[in-house]
Amino acid sequence: MYGLGLSAGLPFILNQTSAALAAQALQGTSIEKHPNRILVVIELSGGNDGLNTVVPFGDAEYYKARPKLGIPEREVIKVADGFGFHPSMVGFERLFKDGSLAVVHGCGYDHPSLSHFSSMGFWHTGVPNGGESLGWLGRVADETLDASQRNLIVNLGTSQSLAVRSRTHSPLVFDDPARFRRDGTDAEKQALAELSETRTTSNATLDFLASTAHNAAESSDFVRRASSAYRTPVDYGQGGGLAGNLQRVAALIAAEMPTRLYYVTYQGNNFDTHVQQADLHSRLLMYTADAVRGFIDDVKRLGRGDDVALMIFTEFGRRVEENGSLGTDHGTATPMFIVGKSVKGGFYGKAPSLTDLDDGNLKMTTDFRRVYATMTDEWLGCSQTPAILKGQFETFKVFA
Amino acid sequence: MTRESLRPLLVVLLFSVCALTVPASAWVDPPDGWKGDLAPLSASDWNYQRAAHLIERAGFGATPEEISRLAAMTPERAVASLVDYEAIDASALKPFEESGIWDPGMDPFPPSRAEAVRRARAHGEGLGEKVLPPGTQRRLQPVVDKFFYSLTANNIETQRLGLWWANRMLVTPRPLEEKLTLFWHGHFATGQNKVRDYRMLFQQNRMLRANASGDLRALLVGILKDPGMLVYLDNGENIKSHPNENFGRELLELFTMGVGNYSERDVREAARAFTGWTNDVLAYKFDSAEHDFGNKTFLGRTGALNGDDIIDTILAQPVTGEFVAGKLYRYFVREDISSDVKAELGRSFRASGYQIKPLMRRMLLSKDFYSAPSVATQIKSPVHLVVSTYRKMGLRDVPTIPDFGRMTGGLGQTLFEPPNVAGWAGGRTWITPATLLQRGNLFRDVMFPDVKGFRPPDRAMSATDTRVGERLAQGMNITEATREGDAESNKMVDRDEDYNTRYGGYAGNLLAFKRTKQIPRQPASIDVTAMISGAHADTVDKVVDHLVHRFLSVPLADKDRAVLVSFLRDKLGSSTVRPSETLESSLRELLYLVLSTPEYQLG
Secondary structure, three states, X not given: OOOOOOXXXXXXXXXXXXXXXXHHHHHOOXXXXXXXXXXXXXEOOOOOOHHHOEEOOOOHHHHHHOOOOOOOHHHOEEEEOOEEEOOXXXXXXXXXXXXXXXXXXXXXXXOOOOOHHHHHHHHHHOOOOOOOOOOHHHHHHHXXXXXXXXXXXXXXXXXXXXXXXXXXXXXXXXXOHHHOOOOOOHHHHHHHHHHOOOOOOOOHHHHHHHHHHHHHHHHHHHHHXXXXXXXXXXXXXXXHHHHHHHHHHHHHHHOOOOOOEEEEEXXXXXXXXXXXXXXXXXXXXXXXXXXXXXXXXXXXXXXXXXXXXXXXXXXXXXXXXXXXOOOOOEOOOEEEEEEOOOEOOEEEOXXXXXXXXXXXXXXXXXXXXXXXXXXXXXHOOOOOHHHHHOOOOOOOOOEO | OOHHHHHHHHHHHHHHHHHHHOOOOOOOOOOHHHOOXXXXXXXXXXXXXXXXXXXXXXXXXXXXXXXXXXXXXXXXXXXXXXXXXXXXOOOOOOOOOOOOOOOHHHOOOOOOHHHHHHHHHHHOEEOOXXXXXXXXXXXXXXXXXXXXXXXXXXXXXXXXXXXXXXXXXXXXXXXXXXXXHHHHHHHOOOOHHHHOOHHHHHHHHHHHHHOOOOEHHHHXXXXXXXXXXXXXXXXXXXXXXXXXXXHHHHHHHHHHOOOOOOOHHHHHHHHHHOOOEEEEOOEEEEOHHHOOOOOEEEOOEEEOXXXXXXXXXXXXXXXXXXXXXXXXXXXXXXXXXXXXXHHHHHHHHHHOOOEHHHHHHHHHHEHHHHOXXXXXXXXXXXXXXXXXXXXXXXXXXXXXXXXXXXXXXHOOOEOOEOOOOOOOOOHHHHOOHHHHHHHHHHHHHHHOOOOOOOOOHHHOOOHHHHHHHHHHHOOOOHHHHOOOOOOHHHHOOOOOOOOOHHHHHHHHHHHHHHHOOOXXXXXXXXXXXXHHHHXXXXXXXXXXXXXXXXXXXXXXXXXXXXXXXXXXXXXXXXXXXXXXXXXXXXXXXXXXXXXXXXXXXXX
């Protein structure tokens, strides 16, 4: 259907999917207003320096706070009045000029935590300063997607993110598709399939393991074949982890995987740039911009450009003032990005003031859950958005 | 303990004893009332199964004969044999043999390639290498090559160090010492990726081991003055004029108190107190010129506080005892800790002056430790999974085909390379559909090793470096050989005419391969046939029961046992086990199935 599908040998997932989707569309489940739409979320872990990503070159305060790390105005890729991208983000410049990239200013939450783990947890759950145990994307799936269907959530990474933790869905988590398989002879595999049946015992950990084993057995063949067969002429750049992972997402989309929610992490705490930030940050931004630009080009090539939207976030920005080690310390508000062919590009929200600070940190201007709500409501079409996000959040009219 | 001298005899004698006296079905459910009860287990409740649980958690599992020996003691003696480990002679353990990759010009090591180049430009030399005369092509290339050499050589030394430690875990007569050291390594997470100096990690590893069961204060002082940690948390950059909060924040959040028990102001004040705590390469150094001697207010205490005062103030907080004891509990006993148990363990830990050993003794002897929610409910960490499997197989050397670091790394745990400052999250986070399949596959590679196709990671180049090498071999010049792709990123690489980064990566690899000791490669010497004949398992049923007994911490359902029995019967064509050329291979296939079950992930 989309050119590079791998439907041969995988009818079980596809048939089930189309039938289930059709049934849900008939019942009018809200998310199925757009049964083909896919949301890809990219996590920039470590706390990306928003001020050196979307540079407020028009504000002299920026250069006062960043005497050594500030990006000189002549180097900034200017895309709006007073704002521009870091010079290494040529990929974002292209997307912005195509009208496919929206920047949302000043995203954060009240009473921000400067701890990676706490703050990332708040973004993962979508419940700042709360004790929620499920992820916001997990709750999207719980509220709107048929729990009998498998693989509606895919998390590319070495371990499962809290963001996709769900009550009723078991996200598919993998890193290297080539190793996502059971080794052995046919007889061994047959025996192992029987040993991987789900269990109901008094040991909840054992039941969890058995159910994961069962899911792994069903899904691994599909993922592996989809990835190994995938060829694309699109260049995703050299950004190792992220480029590779986004290409894997494209491969699964090409193979018509039923996945609606993809979660992609940038490995490690890369963006935690306390020391000697300039070179490292420049490289990370270049990788990110190249990989995202490549991915958007690739899904367009697959004929799925209209069906895919991508959201980029980080757990916090950095402090306005640079530190003494040519780096920046943990901060608060930071821009988010929404990318896709259906996006109405431009700037949304209000940029935080660089002088009216909270103890040296930016005061957020956009509750990040407004962006989440935009993705769940405006993009995926979930009428249950207030229940998912545990509150009413005004959306941005980002989608055409 | 004279375990070493008795081993050959025990192997023969005890196999049959335990196989006969403890059939695999003899799992006894502990009473419900034990849950949350910190009172010691009585001698009458002590048995093989509980001894197996003890050595699984306080060590890395054991062979049936070792477990039988523990089961023959009283619970107090058994726990003491693990906790009072200083009494056990460990001098036979092999020291780590360093390759000697470092030369004096490499200290202090620059934070980035760009900084190395800046320094070399300014001084005419860098990393012990002279810049080439003006007019020479790529004048700075020797420095850049050396920089990449250092990265690769340190990576290789760290791999060797990880293998050395894994061997120690496998053969040590003091298993709790290594288990605690591994715990502290995750607690005080420090990674080679950032430190880029294996010597610091080795030094930290010895410090953690020396203090593993001592008192928390010594451990905290040790880690806060540890060069590896000071570098990992950037405390060299924590100076009077620009305090860097990383160190203070992680001390409070991850090492001692946990989030929510202090304010942002406390973080900043702690950071000020630790200004000037830095390192001179491998030694701690107090730089009084960079220390802020001013007044600070930390957790309600005001004065010209220094780092030691901060530590004392932290240790005076009841929450510190609960936080650290609670983390030890979650690591050794089970994930969910009741508020009563946490409060009691925290209180007694603090009251003892934060002595770790009595805390360990109390936890490991408690009825709670042997209660149903604690037994076989923990998901083995990758390092534990691999080491304990080798221990249960009776191996005396960690096999190097497949590679140990690759095995555990693929499952999410590389020694000396924790994912971030919080260490490994553990528990269910180890398990994804992909890692669960890998957890079984690994042991197929161990039992059916691909010796011919094996590519040693300590001599492996990245795809890019390999390509550069191939092109140079074809006669291309450096610029041509290092050209890649057409993405925006590539157009920005190597514009500097003074050196070529890609070539530096390649040349650095070659030099590192020359100067590091290569890891000797050998597959495991497993003998499953000997294992089952030692247990007098002469029928298919007995073989399955013995392997289940030897390797699993929970019983297998009848249905699943039947799958294994019929698998082996089909392989052998009989219900009786007779010597044959293919017997060992069939038994290994069966063992692969046992080690791939969901049950095997539980320790």
